[in-house]
Amino acid sequence: MNIINFYKYRITAFIFSFLLILFSVFLFIKDNLNLGIDFKGGILIEANFSTPPSLSDLREKLIGISVGNVEIQEFGSPENILIRIEKNSEKKEEQNALINNIKNELPSEIDYRRIEFVGPKVGKELQIMGIKAVLFSLIAMFSYIWFRFSGWQFGLGALVALFHDVLSTIGFFSLTQIEFNLASIAAILTIAGYSINDTVVVFDRIRENLAKKESPFSELLNLSINQTLSRTLMTSLTTLLALLALYIFGGEVVRGFVSAMMWGVLIGTYSSIFIASPLIALLGFKIIKQDQ
Amino acid sequence: MLSLSKWRIFFVCLVCISGIYFLYPNFFNKTEVTALPDYFSKKQVNLGLDLQGGSHLLLEVDTKSVLKEKSEYLVDDIRSALRKQKIKYSNLGSKLSGAVVTITDKEKIDLARRSIRENIEKGIQIDTQQNKLNLSFSDEYIIDSNIKTVDQSIEVVRKRVDESGTKEPVIQKQGEKRIIVQLPGIKDPERIRSLIGRTAKLNFHLLDPTTVELAQQRGKLPPGTFRVSNADPTAYEKEFLVKKRILLTGDNLVNAAATVDPQSGKYVVAFEFDRKGGKKFAKITTENVYQRLAILLDSKVISAPQIREPITGGQGNISGNFSPETANDLAVLLRAGSLPAPIEVLEERTVGPSLGLDSIEAGKKALVVGFVLIILFMIFRYRIFGLIADFAIIFNIILLVSLLSLIEATLTMPGIAGIVLTVGMAVDANVLVFERIKEELRSGRSIMNSIDLGYKFALKTILDANFTTLIAALLLYNYGSGPIKGFAVTLSIGIVTSMFTALILTKLIVSLWVVKLKPSRLFLT
Numbered sequence: 001m002n003i004i005n006f007y008k009y010r011i012t013a014f015i016f017s018f019l020l021i022l023f024s025v026f027l028f029i030k031d032n033l034n035l036g037i038d039f040k041g042g043i044l045i046e047a048n049f050s051t052p053p054s055l056s057d058l059r060e061k062l063i064g065i066s067v068g069n070v071e072i073q074e075f076g077s078p079e080n081i082l083i084r085i086e087k088n089s090e091k092k093e094e095q096n097a098l099i100n101n102i103k104n105e106l107p108s109e110i111d112y113r114r115i116e117f118v119g120p121k122v123g124k125e126l127q128i129m130g131i132k133a134v135l136f137s138l139i140a141m142f143s144y145i146w147f148r149f150s151g152w153q154f155g156l157g158a159l160v161a162l163f164h165d166v167l168s169t170i171g172f173f174s175l176t177q178i179e180f181n182l183a184s185i186a187a188i189l190t191i192a193g194y195s196i197n198d199t200v201v202v203f204d205r206i207r208e209n210l211a212k213k214e215s216p217f218s219e220l221l222n223l224s225i226n227q228t229l230s231r232t233l234m235t236s237l238t239t240l241l242a243l244l245a246l247y248i249f250g251g252e253v254v255r256g257f258v259s260a261m262m263w264g265v266l267i268g269t270y271s272s273i274f275i276a277s278p279l280i281a282l283l284g285f286k287i288i289k290q291d292q
Numbered sequence: 293m294l295s296l297s298k299w300r301i302f303f304v305c306l307v308c309i310s311g312i313y314f315l316y317p318n319f320f321n322k323t324e325v326t327a328l329p330d331y332f333s334k335k336q337v338n339l340g341l342d343l344q345g346g347s348h349l350l351l352e353v354d355t356k357s358v359l360k361e362k363s364e365y366l367v368d369d370i371r372s373a374l375r376k377q378k379i380k381y382s383n384l385g386s387k388l389s390g391a392v393v394t395i396t397d398k399e400k401i402d403l404a405r406r407s408i409r410e411n412i413e414k415g416i417q418i419d420t421q422q423n424k425l426n427l428s429f430s431d432e433y434i435i436d437s438n439i440k441t442v443d444q445s446i447e448v449v450r451k452r453v454d455e456s457g458t459k460e461p462v463i464q465k466q467g468e469k470r471i472i473v474q475l476p477g478i479k480d481p482e483r484i485r486s487l488i489g490r491t492a493k494l495n496f497h498l499l500d501p502t503t504v505e506l507a508q509q510r511g512k513l514p515p516g517t518f519r520v521s522n523a524d525p526t527a528y529e530k531e532f533l534v535k536k537r538i539l540l541t542g543d544n545l546v547n548a549a550a551t552v553d554p555q556s557g558k559y560v561v562a563f564e565f566d567r568k569g570g571k572k573f574a575k576i577t578t579e580n581v582y583q584r585l586a587i588l589l590d591s592k593v594i595s596a597p598q599i600r601e602p603i604t605g606g607q608g609n610i611s612g613n614f615s616p617e618t619a620n621d622l623a624v625l626l627r628a629g630s631l632p633a634p635i636e637v638l639e640e641r642t643v644g645p646s647l648g649l650d651s652i653e654a655g656k657k658a659l660v661v662g663f664v665l666i667i668l669f670m671i672f673r674y675r676i677f678g679l680i681a682d683f684a685i686i687f688n689i690i691l692l693v694s695l696l697s698l699i700e701a702t703l704t705m706p707g708i709a710g711i712v713l714t715v716g717m718a719v720d721a722n723v724l725v726f727e728r729i730k731e732e733l734r735s736g737r738s739i740m741n742s743i744d745l746g747y748k749f750a751l752k753t754i755l756d757a758n759f760t761t762l763i764a765a766l767l768l769y770n771y772g773s774g775p776i777k778g779f780a781v782t783l784s785i786g787i788v789t790s791m792f793t794a795l796i797l798t799k800l801i802v803s804l805w806v807v808k809l810k811p812s813r814l815f816l817t
Contacts, residue, residue, distance in 0.1 A: 186780075
């Protein structure tokens with residue numbers, strides 16, 4: 001079997017990842033996330049016109065009647081329009097009236113495919129909930145790995161890889177300006193789950209090899225990564241195939257979620273090979289023979 | 293050793309057959325399913341509102357307003373208690389949750405305290421600070437009051453939704469003071485929302501003969517009156533001067549219906565009082581003939597008719613500027629009763645039927661295409677083993693959907709994405725096993741031995757790897773809402789079923805193949 005020396009590239013990989021994270025944080029600070037109404041509060045309307053409307057006319061009309069920030073874009077096809085209105089008013093009657101006003105302003109034969117309204121209170125709550133969900137799951141995975149592999153180096157290696165994946169996915173959302181909503185939180189958690197899955201497979205092999213081979217740790221790491229490599233690539237490929245099908249045929253609503261997942265599968269695969277495993281060595285894991 | 297015990301075969305077949313049995317009802321629509329013979333399961337996967345179309349509303353009951361109202365009643369109770377005992381007091385007023393009063397007769401503080409105590413409910417605490425009495429609701433009292441308020445609100449909301457003709461609504465409490473309302477397949481969510489969101493307090497007052505303009509010229513309102521705007525802003529009379537005293541409330545109504553008034557040909561809401569209300573109404577209309585009555589709904593005048601003659605039958609009409617819909621809505625509101633507290637719509641998500649259908653179609657297509665791609669890819673890569681893995685994937689979906697039906701889970705669009713993703717990730721367990729078998733073969737072991745060891749070594753890895761994914765899915769379930777929960781459910785169940793199909797089902801098929809046909813090579817390498 002040809003053994004690829006992944007361990008040799010660790011410094012390059014660390015520098016690359018460091019820059020990637022830096023870039024992600026930079027993008028996040030510069031452009032922020034394109035927060036959807038889930039987190040920001042406001043109104044979202046998906047309307048299907050019988051003929052493609054003029055976006056600038058629509059914008060003018062809607063700015064005339066609403067108080068907040070109006071965003072209008074095509075969604076999937078020129079007839080299908082997504083209207084987002086960010087509004088900070090706490091008055092409940094106004095929200096109700098606003099939706100009615102918008103409807104009055106638009107032609108009557110429109111098919112309203114989606115109308116969503118999230119109040120500012122709920123938006124705040126969902127924000128907190130999303131952050132909690134991501135943080136708690138990272139902590140839970142870290143603890144599980146630490147416990148299962150009886151070495152904090154394993155836990156920390158996995159945790160760093162997870163943060164790497166999550167941060168770069170947030171960078172991906174900043175860069176593409178894909179709407180960041182509840183589904184995006186689901187995407188981040190699935191990516192975390194997927195990436196840790198990959199990492200665990202490699203770690204597992206490292207543990208197994210530790211028990212039966214006498215060789216330097218770096219060699220052992222390399223061997224383990226190589227032994228699991230074809231599985232890692234196969235699973236990434238099949239998952240990407242499923243995602244590709246969802247991306248092409250799954251409709252506009254899930255497209256943002258799916259693109260983030262695709263990025264996550266790539267970055268998760270990369271991080272378990274180039275970040276998580278070499279980190280164990282870097283963190284000073286010493287081979288101590290244990291009774292199995 | 294490869295085990296081919298009869299029990300194992302029996303167990304695997306049993307699971308697979310039950311899978312098909314519980315999957316089967318999903319091929320029928322709701323009415324067809326009920327017509328199935330009794331020995332069929334009737335449980336189906338429910339379609340989420342994002343797939344079948346409909347409205348999801350999150351409401352919050354303003355429980356504080358009830359406490360505020362109770363505080364105002366408390367002030368009345370204190371006043372009457374002190375007056376009865378002829379105790380002098382000052383600075384009597386309500387707080388957000390309680391009331392305060394200063395007793396000016398310092399010697400009578402104890403008497404005041406006792407007589408107030410007798411006049412008020414049990415859960416109210418009285419603290420004395422020198423000659424000041426501080427009344428506040430106990431925590432238990434507040435909790436109890438809030439529970440009652442929310443429960444009553446749910447009842448009223450349910451009545452209103454039922455009356456509006458929505459089929460199969462789901463109305464449930466969430467947390468302490470929130471209500472979730474799910475309305476499948478409704479076409480006009482704004483109408484339902486305005487129906488649910490209105491407090492619908494109906495009060496009968498008398499109109500003051502002075503007009504608003506006249507009062508403005510004089511610079512002050514007649515005593516005991518207040519200004520109320522017209523519910524119909526386009527009407528000629530924009531504002532009314534209404535006497536403060538409430539003569540009758542909507543609580544005394546027993547029935548209301550939208551009808552056409554034969555004389556004017558316009559829509560009116562006919563109402564009927566209970567006996568007590570009917571008597572009161574008769575008295576009011578007798579004593580105040582030729583005066584104008586003011587009918588207030590949520591502090592706006594909806595109608596101000598002149599009393600032409602005493603109405604003794606306990607029935608009457610509200611004539612406003614009604615369309616058939618608004619007349620009907622008002623009748624629904626009056627029949628269902630008023631909400632004990634205002635309700636705020638915190639969140640609303642409505643999906644039209646066309647998007648729902650498109651999503652189902654898109655989901656099906658994505659599932660089939662993703663499925664076919666993976667099946668072909670697995671055969672290309674692992675030959676016979678690929679075929680066996682494909683068989684496992686098919687059963688994985690069957691078992692996944694059958695388990696979803698068994699718990700009558702709700703399938704959402706993210707849920708479908710979860711299934712497609714599960715298909716992609718489910719092969720992972722198979723891949724782990726196959727790659728391991730390959731490795732063992734390469735290291736020179738026999739076919740039997742390699743298969744045995746392949747499954748054995750892969751098992752540990754698969755358990756660890758899937759457990760971590762399960763952690764993510766469970767946290768997602770715990771923190772997610774609505775559709776996201778659906779994603780978490782399909783993902784978690786998918787992980788569990790994939791372990792069964794990849795570890796137990798394929799192992800049995802591989803074992804059968806190897807033991808019975810004794811192939812000379814596995815075509816894996």
